[in-house]
Amino acid sequence: MKETTTNNDAQNSECTTSTPCPRCHRPMDAPPGATINYCPECGTPITPDPVRERIVDLMLKGIRDDMREAVVRLEREQPERYAGLAAIISGTA
Ligand SMILES: [Zn+2]
Numbered sequence: 001m002k003e004t005t006t007n008n009d010a011q012n013s014e015c016t017t018s019t020p021c022p023r024c025h026r027p028m029d030a031p032p033g034a035t036i037n038y039c040p041e042c043g044t045p046i047t048p049d050p051v052r053e054r055i056v057d058l059m060l061k062g063i064r065d066d067m068r069e070a071v072v073r074l075e076r077e078q079p080e081r082y083a084g085l086a087a088i089i090s091g092t093a
Contacts, residue, residue, distance in 0.1 A: 021046070 020027050021039040028046065030036045038045055047055070075082040087093040 021041060021044055023044040024039065024042040026039070026041045028036055028039055035048065036046060071082075074085075084093070
């Protein structure tokens, strides 16, 4: 006797407009077709996901540039350590 217990009661809340506020966690219901830029309760700025992704990209790029500079500095100021890292990465350590 097979008894399939598929309890798919998980609410498929695909309502992307009612994401909770990151600060006060109240659901923010924007009218259809409209976007809200601030939480009506506490005034926290709301960033749409694409904008947030863009910010992440920019910050990652900034970190990347910083790291590149750090590596150049390491190569110049601590050549032994740099050579050690390079050896580990290239498998010749
Ligand atoms: Zn809020």
